[in-house]
Amino acid sequence: MRVCWSVLGLSLLYISAECLLPPSKEELQQISENGEKYLDKEIENAINGVKEMKTVMEKSDQNHKKFLSSLEETKIQKEEALKAAQEMEEKLDEEQRVCNDSMQALWEECKPCLKNTCIKFYSRTCSSGSGLVGRQLEQVLNRTSPISIWINGQNIDTLEKEDQQQSQHFQDLEKRYGEVADGVDSIFMDSMKVFDHMRSFHQPNIFVGPYRMPSIFSQPARVYRSPFQDPEFHGFHNMFQPMMQMARNIFGSFEPYMGSDMDLTNEDGAVNEDVIMTKPFGDDKMTCREIRRNSAGCIKLRGECEKCREIQHIDCSGKKPLEGPLKEELEQALARAERFTQEYNKILKHFEEEMFNTSKLLDMFNKQFGWVSSLANHTKSDDGIFKIQAIISKSSEDSEKPADTKVSVRLFDEPEMSFTVPGDIPWNDPKFSEITAKEALERYKQNTVVA
Known part of the structure; x- marks a missing residue:
């Protein structure tokens, strides 16, 4: 019986450790590429909007x-x-x-x-x-x-x-x-x-x-x-x-x-x-x-x-x-x-x-x-327009609530920016890349564009 409890404890510890493990370099790259697809659509839509403005x-x-x-x-x-x-x-x-x-x-x-x-x-x-x-x-x-x-x-x-x-x-x-x-x-x-x-x-x-x-x-x-x-x-x-x-x-x-x-x-x-x-x-x-x-x-x-x-x-x-x-x-x-x-x-x-x-x-x-x-002057980098530098799962004080995720990203050739993604959307969720790219773009607009 004692052996069973030990095995169960080790399994829970392993699962907990898995949740805190950051994505690999390849996974970061994939998330970044998915985020770029969202940004591509937003940029294309904005260009079409500027065309209407010109009209x-x-x-x-x-x-x-x-x-x-x-x-x-x-x-x-x-x-x-x-x-x-x-x-x-x-x-x-x-x-x-x-x-x-x-x-x-x-x-x-x-x-x-x-x-x-x-x-x-x-x-x-x-x-x-x-x-x-x-x-x-x-x-x-x-x-x-x-x-x-x-x-x-x-x-x-x-x-x-x-x-x-x-x-x-x-x-x-x-x-x-x-x-x-x-x-x-x-x-x-x-x-x-x-x-x-x-x-x-x-x-x-x-x-x-x-x-x-x-x-x-x-x-x-x-x-x-x-x-x-x-x-x-x-x-x-x-x-x-x-x-x-x-x-x-x-x-x-x-x-x-x-x-x-x-x-x-x-x-x-x-x-x-x-x-x-x-x-x-x-x-x-x-x-x-x-x-x-x-x-x-x-x-x-x-x-x-x-x-x-x-x-x-x-x-x-x-x-x-x-x-x-x-x-x-x-x-x-x-x-x-x-x-x-x-x-x-x-x-x-x-x-x-x-x-x-x-x-x-x-x-x-x-x-x-x-x-x-x-x-126009922020899209010259050959490393891509959007890159997630790091994803860190923060510890949660509430055991029933998933821990938030802190991300560090670079958009275009702007300085690196950091923000938090709600814990109910883990980094391996397909929505994670879009939410991250959207937040980065909104911050870029606020800091760069004249209101």
Whole structure:
């Protein structure tokens, strides 16, 4: 009986020792190779994801070209109209120069009447906002000459200023767009380097699924800089967030001319926005909101003030500048310039919003697949992309719970990393290699890839 118990004890000791024994060198190699198969699939999937990311950018580039064509056509029409308006205003100014003093004196008497008349008509119909309209109109009148022509709150000076703002905003937007395009190209090109390396490292039939090496490598060489190398890179979407704020600032910078859409309840109480005023605006119909936004429209009330009417009919050495064809031509040119200015703003804003939304999609692809591009300089080793250096079974304090396994691995040419695999998955379990490779890859992403 004593001999039987001794044999049983030796058997249990042997089994326990077997559980703690690490795998042989050959077994380590086999586990590493199985882990590489998992990584191969992940890399291939990520490369296909980067390809889709590139496709999104290519479609965006097609839209970009259409926007550029529309912007250029609108810009030419706008500049031609502005040039014509400038020429007409210079001729008009030349005709009234001989009686400038008389005209300016009348204008100074005209302005207070014009302001009071506008406020009177506005407050008679609209329940609030007359104080704001008065202040805005006073600012407009102080910047207006007796012969200034205003169309929808814009004259030549404001249109020229807005033209400069638009040009600067377009240049800034194009710069950001170029940075995004170059960033996507960089991620794509680096991913293709990984693709090329993996295909040459493995057998020829590896990585021959639905994806093929693109013809881009036959194109002229171009220098790309990976966005991951830029410490200030925090995603494509973040590139356009300050641009959207800048656009709001630009489009809102003409509020002194166009009025404001601010909430007026603090100053004048509730606002009846939908009341329509027709008289004395002629055929034009303007709501209270529109008048507040475009207080320069009050200049149409010049016919209600005697001194303002005198300016319209003043005789300058036999000529009446504000009754001749020059004034009509100036109004027509100014109306065209204002219309094309607004059209340009509309196209520019539409393109900006599209790129803002596209950048969200690019960030989604980059977050999920962009990590593969960072392997471009990390896949040069001929020893394989994944190697388990050691597997050590840790002792368990709980006799009923299997001991965890500590592993040390090398992924690509990164420094060795160590972590623990739960004891319920022993090293000889087929899942062990995949779990180990997956954990190593996740740690690599966290330590290497820009979020």
